[in-house]
Amino acid sequence: MEFLQDAPRLPHPFHQDRLLQALIERRVPAERRAALVADLTALGDYACMAYARRLDSTPGEPVLTQWGPWGERIDRIELTPAWREGPVQTTRHAVLAAGHDPEAGPHGRLEQFMRVYLYHLASEFYTCPLAMTDGAATAIKASGNERLAARALPHFLSRDADAFWLSGQWMTETAGGSDVGRTGTVARRDDDGQWRLYGRKWFTSAVVGEAALALARPEGADQGTDALALFYVETKHADGRWRELRIDRLKDKLGTRELPTAEIHLEGLPAEPVGALDHGVRLIAPMLNVTRTWNAVCATATMARCLALANDYARRRQAFGRPLIEQPLHARTLADMQAEFEAAFALTFHVAELLGQVEASAASPGQAKLLRLLTPLAKLWTGKLSVAIASETLECFGGAGYIEDTGLPQLLRDAQVYAIWEGTTNVLSLDTLRALASTGLEPLTQAIEDWLGHDDAQTEARNTVRDALARAMDFIARHDGDPTRLQAGARGLAITLARAAAAALLAASARDARTRDDARPAAALRGFLAHGIDRLVDDDLDPHALLD
Incomplete structure (x- = not known):
């Protein structure tokens, strides 16, 4: 019989996600876990169903019908099944409302973004308007417009699908x-x-x-x-x-x-x-931390999906007499992707937790400044990284990664949006400069020192991160007062700071995991450090000398 390759299967996105399980254990109070786990389990079930449905049916797109049969203007938009299911899934599992739950206190945002992380890809980017709705609710709250809040917020934050508004x-x-x-x-x-x-x-x-x-x-x-x-x-x-x-x-x-x-x-x-x-525009400012965090979480969710499928396929696909996972170069490629993803996960969910603490007035002034700086850093770095990991994932499948009905090319096409929504990489890099002008670098360097700790087992991480930070501080100091040079190097500076923060957070996770005899976070840290932290490009090249 002709050989047929087994397709990759999607592991349960919650039950098989060790990073998410460990984060719940470390950061969510025991009394809040039962309701959260129930929602995450259900959202993982929905993700598996949606993945199977995508492979078993012809993908659909929204259709605009502008005119009715008798000449009237109707502008009717027909939506895909996942979008029609969006209000029910969102309200049933508090995908949006959890972030504004007063009973959750400082944990609300973290718990919310765990739900977003699992729901995102299954939702077919219904999470995009959810992010905007969350941002609108945040901006209206901050505006002090009580009449408008009374009108809109009960709909935006409803747990009843019939009352819910986008x-x-x-x-x-x-x-x-x-x-x-x-x-x-x-x-x-x-x-x-x-x-x-x-x-x-x-x-x-x-x-x-x-x-x-x-x-x-x-x-x-x-x-x-x-x-x-x-x-x-x-x-x-x-x-x-x-x-x-x-x-x-x-x-x-x-x-x-x-x-x-x-x-x-x-x-x-x-x-x-x-x-x-x-x-x-100032009234929009409160929503930026929210929508940019949504962007980072959704980019991280795409990376998780890519790795889940690539790892499953590597165990199913035989090449040259053995599974791909046993081929040294392929295994190293997957491990490199995993290390980058784990760093992105650590940074993204720290930002999510910090947002909840700041909104609940449970953060110090230094933490509020840290949030202002880390939010654009997480958004810009995860946006670019998700594209790189999605592209590498397609290579892991060879020719099948280029075939539309495998569903794999969609991962790459969709990932490209993360670097554009809520500000391109360059826009966010310049925003990082504004944040540094406002907060200085000290809130970040102090937080990184705290995350790195003083464990002898992490000397390499401390030295590598400190060296990158020293170069970043030198770059800022040497070009202070020269906005042209500072802006020209802003992208490399921002990515360096993002990677330094992510490495330090990985170090903290690895230190915590040693108490459970779990060596995987330490391996992720080593793999991430092997890729380097410093991405600064500091030269006197006049770009117009090339462009002209």
């Missing part, structure tokens, strides 16, 4: 992505005092949401970023018809194709200011 973030326009100061949407007040928005939003992820936060320039206001206002809008009438907006088309994207991303026109959409009618 919120979008409508910031991007044709004139500017990160450069929101070029926003052209205008807010006008009608004769009844109602604010209405007019303009074009170029990139509205998950336009199917019931609400959104949108930037607009009040009519007659000055130009520039400071004159923008942040508005809250609801997208539909009670009967489900769209309010004063028109969907022009759905984006044809490289990846995240199940996610309906639209270009829209606002044609007098009723809106309510979230706060004062200027400095609207």
Whole structure:
């Protein structure tokens, strides 16, 4: 009979995830574990079902039907099964609400992002609008707008699928992505005092949401970023018809194709200011730590899926008389990927925990500064790393990794979005410079020293990390006052700081694991250090000498 290769099978994403199990044991209070484990088990079950469904059916995408059979404009969007299941899965397992649970205190964010980590890929990026909804809830809370909070938060944080609402973030326009100061949407007040928005939003992820936060320039206001206002809008009438907006088309994207991303026109959409009618961008700031943490967690989840499939396949695939896992170079490739992933996991979930502590007023001033610095670092580094690991994963499958119906190419296409959402690598690198100007490097260097400890078994880690930090501090000191050189090296600086923090956190995990006779975290630390920490590029090259 003709040989047929066994396909990779997805291990249960919760039961077989030793990092997640160890994190629960270390960081979640015993009295909170039962409910968390029940949700994580169910989300792992759902992930296995969704993976099998993806392989057994033809993948679908959202479909926009703009016109009804009698000529009326309807702009109906048909969603994939996973998206239709999204409200139930989200509310049933508190994927969003757990992060705002007052009873959870400082543990709420950590417990929430464990749920996000397991749900993400099974959701077909339904987690994207969940991140925006979480960010909207956070921004509205911080605004002090009690009337708006009473209106929106019960829907955004509902545990009832029928009452649950999604919120979008409508910031991007044709004139500017990160450069929101070029926003052209205008807010006008009608004769009844109602604010209405007019303009074009170029990139509205998950336009199917019931609400959104949108930037607009009040009519007659000055130009520039400071004159923008942040508005809250609801997208539909009670009967489900769209309010004063028109969907022009759905984006044809490289990846995240199940996610309906639209270009829209606002044609007098009723809106309510979230706060004062200027400095609207400042009102967005509280949501950035939240949405960037979602991005890092989802990027880390993609890495976990890649490694789960690659490791399973390496035990099923025979080549040259033995399984791939027994081939030294292939085993080393998988081990290198695993070491990088474990470092990313450690950094990402430390940021998630720190976010919960800061929001619950359980953090010191130094920890709040640390969060400000670590959030862009985690987001930018995990975003780039997920692409590298997804690409390497496809190679682990040889030609099958390039075949669409294996589902593997989707991992790489989808991973590319993490380095773009919520700020590109360069945008986040420059934000790191702003964070350093505000907080200094001391909160990070002090935290790294604490994580490294004084164990003789980790001398190599201490020396390697300290050397990288010393070079980073020297780079900052030598180019202080020279923004051109500082900005030109910002990417290498940011990745170096991210890798230094991740290595120190791995060292802390390895030290803790020795008490349980678990040598795997120490092996991950050695593997990560072998790849190096320092990514600084400090030279006097004029880039225009090459570009011209």
